[in-house]
Amino acid sequence: MLDEKLNGDMEKTAHTNEEDEYDESEENDPFQKIMERAGNHGRFQLIYNLTFVLGLAAAGSMVYMNVILALDIPDHWCTVPGRELTNYTMDEWRHLTLPMQTDNRGTSKHSRCEMYNANFTEINDWLHWNKSESNVTVCQHGWSYDRTWYEDTITTKEDWVCAKDLYVTNTFVVGRVTEVVGSFVLGQMGDAYGRRIVYYISIAFCALGRSFSIITTNYYWVFLFCTGLTGLAANSLFQAPQIVGMEISREQDRSIIAIYQSIGWSIGTSLMPLLFWWLRDWVVFMWLTTVPTAIILIFFKYVIESPRWLISKHRYRDAITQFKKIAKINGRQFDLTEKELVQLYANKQADEVTYGMASLFSGWHLTRNTSIMGFSWCVVAVSYFTLVLFSTRMGGNPFLNFLLQSVVEIPAYVVARYLGDTYGRRFTNSSSFLLSFLACIPLIILAPDVKYERIMVGLATFIKFLNALTFFMVNLQSMEIYPTCMRQTGIALGTILANAVGIFAPYLVYLGTTVDIRAPYYILGTLFLIGGIGATFLPETLHKKLPDTMEEARHFGKHDKFFSLPKAPPKVAKAPTAEEVHLNQTKFAP
Structure with missing residues (x-):
């Protein structure tokens, strides 16, 4: 039988909702009261988050990004044949046999293709041979x-x-299209049939x-x-496990779970350039960075379906399991x-009719949030x-350049978590x-x-x-703004839009490497400025209950003040049980 305290909390929540339309406090989330019984900060969360959030992110980032290197x-x-018959160095031979062209910085260099x-x-x-009298043609004997x-x-x-240089660009574009x-x-x-089936499909598609x-x-x-097959499942490979991990954990652990995945991603992308630098051969490198994703399947014992999602679908027996x-x-x-x-959720969840991604644009407030996200x-x-x-494509060691941009993510996630949980x-x-946006300005000035x-x-x-x-x-924010019944769909919409626009990223790089090195930063700077202004109109999600229904999502953050910082809910003194004292130790943290 349900204990009196749980029933009392539910009655209090119902009364509060009648007065305030929708109480966003995490303290009034019925699901968290149930999860506390099963443990929302214990050994299972630790194993799940280390394996499927951090570990899979590290393996998945390699299988996803290895093709870039x-x-x-x-x-x-x-x-150009003939150098073996002379005493010229390679630089001297190229000066004699290749015409000069202007590169993306406006500097004159030997042609790569003529x-x-x-x-x-x-x-x-050779002293009296006049190069200007010879016609220029494309490479006739291959490339060095x-x-x-x-x-x-x-x-x-x-x-x-x-x-054929667009072969590379088009490969990246195909990846972005299939990700959409x-x-x-x-x-x-994931929202219709569950997170678990999507997890297995994603691993199979990415690895194969x-x-x-x-x-x-x-x-x-x-x-x-x-x-394209890899790109088809790339985003859901990361989303499905993280959503489950977040839905079965405490509110204060959400940012920790997000940082787990982010650090896992950075570990994978940092190992890649070092591995390729050591191997120097792309075939072995590709195999070694692909196989780990499939190895994650051996941990099938800990793959669960989200009980929060099961409850939202009224599959109560499966949720109890x-x-x-x-x-x-x-x-x-x-x-x-x-x-x-069933009794606990009898008055909590009415059957809601949703229309896929279109439901995320129902009502002005939810439409605004979805559009900005x-x-x-x-x-x-x-x-x-x-x-x-x-x-x-920048000067110097390509592996170190790639490594720098990967390693710098780890402190960024630590700073992001602190700022996000504080401000x-x-x-x-x-x-x-x-x-x-401000950092793009000196880049544009100095790039040539x-x-x-x-x-x-x-x-x-x-x-x-x-x-x-920012990522x-x-x-x-995507995990916290969208309701349980549409959470993976909402995140999927964001990644669809991201990858649709991301299609242009390879062409921006092509433009920067062949036409003007400043071009990408002009465009990125403009996007950063608009994004910074738009983000101020999103609702604050810190210390807020995850919305479960579409109605809750439509009112989420509706009464927030624009010029305000989030406040933590008041702490209520509560004597912990002996079981809680044992399980809620740091070593069992997710």
């Missing part, structure tokens, strides 16, 4: 590549340069898609298809019956991919966007001069730091 284009030039149209094996008098950093990449193996499709389909599947792409590079269209599974690993007794759970996702995504793709999600999100290369790398790394901070906040 494998498709890097080293410096290259036309192979050569003088002459038979250099038959020239005897700078092997300083790589022994081989996909692009050097298949010669995806010059006339996958986010739409799998995101709604990337594995087949490794062995099909000589068949470009097959390679594109396999790359999941509660008992959590309680068993947490060392607790869970004696709540299906009948009691969508735009924030777009800015984060296009800036992230532009900075990451651009990092390997609120809204303030942190907006401030990060506006600082990114190669002597400021190190300063450029430093500023780009600082923007990447802010980008990671942490946007991801956390």
